[in-house]
Amino acid sequence: MAAEVRPLQPHRPPPGPAPLTPDQRYWATFKSHQLLPSPSAKPVTSISYPSANSSRLASPSTDSAHLLAVTSGPRIQLYTTRGTTQPKLLRTIAARPSDPTASARSATLRSDARVLASGSDTGALHVYDTASRAILKTWTNHKQPVWNVRWSPHANELTRLLSCSDDRTVRTWELSENDPIATFHGHQDYVRTGTYMTQPDILVSGSYDGTVRLWDARAPDGQTQGNTRAAMTFAFPAPVESVLPLPQGAGTTLLTASGPHVHVLDLIAARSITTLKAHQKTVTTLTTASNNTRLLTGALDGHLKIWDTASWTVVAGRKYDGAVLSAAVIPAPSPNSPSASSAAVDSSTAEESRKPEKEDRHLIVGLSTGVLSIRTRLSGAAKERQKTKAAEMAALAAGTIDQFDAAQRKKRKLTQGHRARLRGVDYSGFGAELVIEGHSARSARRKLPSWDRLLRKLEYGMALEEGIKTGDGNIVVTVLKALVHRGALNTAVRWMEREGRLDVLVRWLKGRVCDGREAVLLCRVGMLAMSVYAESLGEKEMRGGGGGAGINGGLEFNAEKGRIEGQTAMMGLHRAVREQVDVSQEAGKTCGMLDCLMVEAG
Numbered sequence: 001m002a003a004e005v006r007p008l009q010p011h012r013p014p015p016g017p018a019p020l021t022p023d024q025r026y027w028a029t030f031k032s033h034q035l036l037p038s039p040s041a042k043p044v045t046s047i048s049y050p051s052a053n054s055s056r057l058a059s060p061s062t063d064s065a066h067l068l069a070v071t072s073g074p075r076i077q078l079y080t081t082r083g084t085t086q087p088k089l090l091r092t093i094a095a096r097p098s099d100p101t102a103s104a105r106s107a108t109l110r111s112d113a114r115v116l117a118s119g120s121d122t123g124a125l126h127v128y129d130t131a132s133r134a135i136l137k138t139w140t141n142h143k144q145p146v147w148n149v150r151w152s153p154h155a156n157e158l159t160r161l162l163s164c165s166d167d168r169t170v171r172t173w174e175l176s177e178n179d180p181i182a183t184f185h186g187h188q189d190y191v192r193t194g195t196y197m198t199q200p201d202i203l204v205s206g207s208y209d210g211t212v213r214l215w216d217a218r219a220p221d222g223q224t225q226g227n228t229r230a231a232m233t234f235a236f237p238a239p240v241e242s243v244l245p246l247p248q249g250a251g252t253t254l255l256t257a258s259g260p261h262v263h264v265l266d267l268i269a270a271r272s273i274t275t276l277k278a279h280q281k282t283v284t285t286l287t288t289a290s291n292n293t294r295l296l297t298g299a300l301d302g303h304l305k306i307w308d309t310a311s312w313t314v315v316a317g318r319k320y321d322g323a324v325l326s327a328a329v330i331p332a333p334s335p336n337s338p339s340a341s342s343a344a345v346d347s348s349t350a351e352e353s354r355k356p357e358k359e360d361r362h363l364i365v366g367l368s369t370g371v372l373s374i375r376t377r378l379s380g381a382a383k384e385r386q387k388t389k390a391a392e393m394a395a396l397a398a399g400t401i402d403q404f405d406a407a408q409r410k411k412r413k414l415t416q417g418h419r420a421r422l423r424g425v426d427y428s429g430f431g432a433e434l435v436i437e438g439h440s441a442r443s444a445r446r447k448l449p450s451w452d453r454l455l456r457k458l459e460y461g462m463a464l465e466e467g468i469k470t471g472d473g474n475i476v477v478t479v480l481k482a483l484v485h486r487g488a489l490n491t492a493v494r495w496m497e498r499e500g501r502l503d504v505l506v507r508w509l510k511g512r513v514c515d516g517r518e519a520v521l522l523c524r525v526g527m528l529a530m531s532v533y534a535e536s537l538g539e540k541e542m543r544g545g546g547g548g549a550g551i552n553g554g555l556e557f558n559a560e561k562g563r564i565e566g567q568t569a570m571m572g573l574h575r576a577v578r579e580q581v582d583v584s585q586e587a588g589k590t591c592g593m594l595d596c597l598m599v600e601a602g
Contacts (some may be wrong), residue, residue: 007218008452009096011478013517019589021568022192023294023315027197027306028362030375032386034086037371042073044366046106047328066365067130068330069116070372074099076118081330087362093133095120106149110158117161119146125163127175135314141180143167147192154200164191172217186230193242199252202231203590206240212256214267234265234272246309255295257283264298264312274312278305281323289360298324304365320369330362332379391479396566399475452477453455460488461495468508475507477518490528496565505529506569510576526573 020028038044048069066082067090074095079087095104108116115136123142126135144166152160159175168187171180187207193206193575201217213230238259246253254265254275262276262283281300288295294315295307300323306316362376375386378386388408394406448456451470454463460483469477485491496502509526511517 005456007448008455008478008482010472010480011474013474013477021315021440023306023308025315027316027363028317032086032375032378034376035371036089037079038072038075039092040073040075041370042075042103043325043368044072044372045069045325046108047326047330047364047366048108048116049330050109050111050168067109067113068328069107069109070366071104071118071175072370072372072558073103074101076107076116076128077593078102078116080478081362086374087330087364087383087484088123091133093128095126096122096124105145105147108149108151108161110151111153112158116152117149119149119163120146121167123165123167125149125173137175138546139173139178139180139481144190147190148194150195152196153198154196157200157563162194162196164194164205166190166192168207170194170203170215172203182217184230186213187211189239193240194243194304195243197245197254198247204243204245204254206243206256206258208239210236210239212236212240212243212254232267232270234263236263238282241282241284242286244288246288246292248292250308255286257297259283260299260301262286262295273571276312278314278317279303285327285487286380287327287329294581296329298327298329300324300368318365319462320365320367320373322369322371324365325368327368329360330364332361337371353566358464362368364383406422443457449475451475455479455482460486460492461499461501464492465496465501465504472507473512473515477521480521484524487523493532494529497536499564502529502533503569505564506533506573507568510569510573513576514580530570533570 002280005216018464029109029164046069046256048071050067068079068081068087068523070077070079076095078090078093080090083086091423093107093116099122103121105119105121107116109116110129114130116130117125118128119125119142123144123146125139125142125146127137128134129446130134142163142165145219146163146165149162150162152158152162160172160181162170162172168185168189168191170187170191172182174181184203186203187205188210188211189207189209190203191207194203195202196202203217204212205215212234214232216231219229219231234256236256236258238261240256240258242257243602244255245251246255252267254267256263256265260277260279260281260283264273264276265271266273276297279297279299279301280303282296283299286295286296288309289306293309295309297305297307299305302320304318304320304321304324305326307313308315316515361377363377367373367375392401392404395401416498427471449466449470450468451463454460454466464479464483468475470476480489483492493505494500505525509522509529515522
């Protein structure tokens with residue numbers, strides 16, 4: 001008994017290089033763009049929000065938890081993200097009302113966003129009430145500008161903060177005290193960055209002397225008289241602009257921005273794990289996103305690079321019109337909390353790590369030109385409202401607003417309750433008769449596509465033409481492979497030449513010449529088509545002759561028309577092949593240049 005002839009399965013080529021990676025597609029969804037100029041026309045040097053300053057704190061429940069603090073010149077602007085698609089300006093705080101020219105530095109919101117601390121060029125350290133804008137506390141112990149201020153992220157130290165100053169000291173403060181509770185000496189140049197580690201009482205600071213120092217506030221000499229001995233010191237060839245601890249695992253990974261490079265440090269092994277090299281100028285800011293699985297680095301070259309913290313490779317990036325001085329990614333509000341910042345409170349939970357794409361809402365970047373760039377990623381109801389509004393504007397421009405309104409009214413009729421009432425009306429119950437069909441002759445009958453039926457009838461040329469007519473390249477490759485398997489490829493190509501349809505095959509080859517996944521098969525078909533076309537052209541030249549009358553004249557005219565179309569298709573294929581050859585040669589030259597540069601770089 002003969003075996004059953006099954007339909008040919010369409011060819012499925014291996015996936016080619018995608019134009020966009022998943023990360024590039026994700027960061028491209030931050031589309032709603034807003035550019036806010038600074039009222040003082042000063043660079044935007046700092047962006048702070050409550051979630052960036054908390055590690056394992058309870059979710060804030062007050063309206064102030066939706067605040068965002070932006071530092072630009074003598075002004076600290078407070079934005080709100082509550083109930084708005086994009087952050088909106090809420091109020092402005094003057095760094096020093098008595099001196100409008102004094103610039104504020106590193107305004108930082110506490111985890112509950114009720115108070116805000118900032119440094120200044122005069123060396124004063126101020127603490128403000130975000131609701132009344134009143135100054136709650138002022139320290140003047142620093143004698144040089146204070147460039148960096150950070151609140152303690154630990155739940156039992158809500159009233160503690162640290163400051164880094166150009167007087168080469170790092171100080172920690174208590175809101176109830178008038179003097180610093182500890183002063184750390186040891187840096188030989190300006191101290192421009194510092195923060196708390198994930199472990200309590202451990203601080204890290206970076207200086208323009210090219211060192212990063214870890215300080216232990218529990219050390220015996222870590223009191224007000226000054227600690228001159230760091231627990232650990234790392235040296236770098238360029239000034240340190242920013243430090244950022246990663247909270248994953250034991251929290252022993254530290255990121256350091258020194259010059260155009262970012263160094264990943266392992267504090268347990270006391271060594272550098274890797275160095276991130278993607279910027280051409282000094283890296284100025286470091287921040288994390290997507291549950292700390294992505295690192296964002298901004299530099300003076302105007303680029304914002306996005307890194308995967310698992311492989312430390314660049315996965316996306318953006319170019320801005322000015323130098324990037326500060327950046328932050330604001331998470332979306334948690335579905336179980338009204339707070340906009342509670343989604344990033346505990347980034348180590350399994351649920352959040354599985355769904356990092358639901359965390360990020362705003363991408364905010366501060367530029368040296370005094371412009372605050374805000375990009376918003378819409379999701380859920382907000383995204384649907386934006387799509388509906390865009391469709392309404394398009395219908396209004398096209399003059400079809402009446403049809404659009406009718407469609408919207410019909411859609412509103414099918415409310416959720418109405419759809420719930422209709423659900424299950426066609427259910428027959430448990431007593432319904434179920435019929436399970438096996439591989440019977442009736443169930444196995446399936447309408448075959450025309451190209452498959454022609455292959456079974458041994459009409460190879462017509463099968464190839466029908467496959468090309470489908471417009472699906474995978475179907476054509478399937479037919480070509482079947483013809484090669486049956487040894488009928490030559491027969492099919494010669495049939496198309498006799499029927500004057502060879503130009504159809506050549507035009508299809510021209511469109512697929514840049515696809516290298518089936519290069520061997522396409523080259524074989526192209527060489528055969530050119531050989532058949534050359535033989536046919538030689539025979540026509542040998543026959544020569546002029547145009548007759550009647551039926552013979554019509555045949556001569558059709559043959560001449562087919563010859564011209566074939567010649568045009570061949571010339572197009574030749575141009576496409578030459579273009580790909582030129583591209584390949586340029587790619588080879590580029591690879592050679594890169595190899596030389598890599599060898600010189602060592």
